[in-house]
Amino acid sequence: MTRLWANAWVVTMDDAGSEHASGWLLEEDGVVRAVGGGAEPEPAADARVDLGGAVVTPGLVNTHHHLYQTLTRARAQQADLFAWLRQLYPVWAGIDAEAEYAAARAGLAELMLSGCTTVFDHHYVFPRGRAGLIEAELQAARELGVRLVAARGSMDLGASRGGLPPDELVEEIDAVLADTERLATSLHEPAPGAHVQIAVAPCSPFSVSGRLLEESAALARRLGLPLHTHLAETVEEEAYCRELYGCSPVEYLEGLGWLAADVWCAHCVHLSERDVLRFGETGTGVAHCPTSNLRLGAGVAPVRDLLDAGVRVGLGVDGSASNERGDLFLEVKQALLLARGRGGGGALTAREALRLGTRGGAAVLGRDDLGSLEPGKCADFAVWRTDGLELGGADDLVAALVLSGPHRVDRLVVGGEEVVRGGALVRADESEIARAHRVQAARFAGSPRP
Numbered sequence: 001m002t003r004l005w006a007n008a009w010v011v012t013m014d015d016a017g018s019e020h021a022s023g024w025l026l027e028e029d030g031v032v033r034a035v036g037g038g039a040e041p042e043p044a045a046d047a048r049v050d051l052g053g054a055v056v057t058p059g060l061v062n063t064h065h066h067l068y069q070t071l072t073r074a075r076a077q078q079a080d081l082f083a084w085l086r087q088l089y090p091v092w093a094g095i096d097a098e099a100e101y102a103a104a105r106a107g108l109a110e111l112m113l114s115g116c117t118t119v120f121d122h123h124y125v126f127p128r129g130r131a132g133l134i135e136a137e138l139q140a141a142r143e144l145g146v147r148l149v150a151a152r153g154s155m156d157l158g159a160s161r162g163g164l165p166p167d168e169l170v171e172e173i174d175a176v177l178a179d180t181e182r183l184a185t186s187l188h189e190p191a192p193g194a195h196v197q198i199a200v201a202p203c204s205p206f207s208v209s210g211r212l213l214e215e216s217a218a219l220a221r222r223l224g225l226p227l228h229t230h231l232a233e234t235v236e237e238e239a240y241c242r243e244l245y246g247c248s249p250v251e252y253l254e255g256l257g258w259l260a261a262d263v264w265c266a267h268c269v270h271l272s273e274r275d276v277l278r279f280g281e282t283g284t285g286v287a288h289c290p291t292s293n294l295r296l297g298a299g300v301a302p303v304r305d306l307l308d309a310g311v312r313v314g315l316g317v318d319g320s321a322s323n324e325r326g327d328l329f330l331e332v333k334q335a336l337l338l339a340r341g342r343g344g345g346g347a348l349t350a351r352e353a354l355r356l357g358t359r360g361g362a363a364v365l366g367r368d369d370l371g372s373l374e375p376g377k378c379a380d381f382a383v384w385r386t387d388g389l390e391l392g393g394a395d396d397l398v399a400a401l402v403l404s405g406p407h408r409v410d411r412l413v414v415g416g417e418e419v420v421r422g423g424a425l426v427r428a429d430e431s432e433i434a435r436a437h438r439v440q441a442a443r444f445a446g447s448p449r450p
């Protein structure tokens, strides 16, 4: 089955940055066969979809999230990271598979409506005796039709041993590794076009022991899984690591074999010039989470410097308790604004920002089958209407789309299948998801004021 998506401004995100202002995309069985501009290819495809002058971009790729946090928005409103975590850990201890499923459906739906076709989720809260949390996320993703890279996260350094989380939320190392291997063996799809993958993701230097970081890396490398953690998010984390380990968070991770091409780290706000170069030399990736960093007052990551050092950089919405809006296109705009706030008007172009959210995210996840619209890649793309109020007066529709974001996507296509059409989910009812989510969120309700 071939299908021609025609009459669109196609942004390919290939190496040359090719765009076709009067363009089309030919797709066959979920894979891009050809992209071009002007005359449509002969012979005619089995089906033709007229996109009415819309902009087509690769589907956005989210590289850092905690879907369960949709249940606990707008808490600890003025807190920094550590105070925010200390307030929320006991609330999150109530998570179970039913709540996780509702949270994942809501969070994934929100991301899809922002143009996101691949979601990485970092789940690290595993209260004792609660099974099926990762499976609940996967069920939600399969039902909605979005690709999911699910991390089996972990915490083993409780407060009694100098860590930040309460002891009742940490796990034994052997149990973490065994459960990670179980999930990887049963669920991870290694081949191109994978809809479900598993990553290994101990939570952070202040909630995980050095031994678990090392053993997680060894397990991931034995099983061929990507590695992820939080790193260098706040000045408090820096002070914590210097006191406990006698070095910076980046130096600490480097000593444990964690600066490498199969690793990406969330945030990376507080990096020295040397750290930036080491990320580039080692191929370590970064999940830049601009709104979350602003919401928690963490600081501004040196994205321009990272790009200049050849670092793989993608974007993440981060969890919905530190970025209440799970809209990845908004993060594209935020990344642009934040880079310019730090480095001036020339620090990042609109197309560079869009690249971070698409090709950059795919590179961070180690997925060369995603992130651009080129022959042989997955037919994952977002269709953005250009006839609304906010784009009037713009000749450069691609730049205008970024600068006037966020937008609700018109169509979203994952592996050739439309999962959003006319701005609505195809396979599920958004209102029903929102209602079911509120029923579960009520179980986590706290006091209405910080």
Ligand SMILES: [Zn+2]
Residues within 6 Å of the ligand: 064, 065, 066, 230, 266, 318, 319
């Ligand atoms: Zn996070």
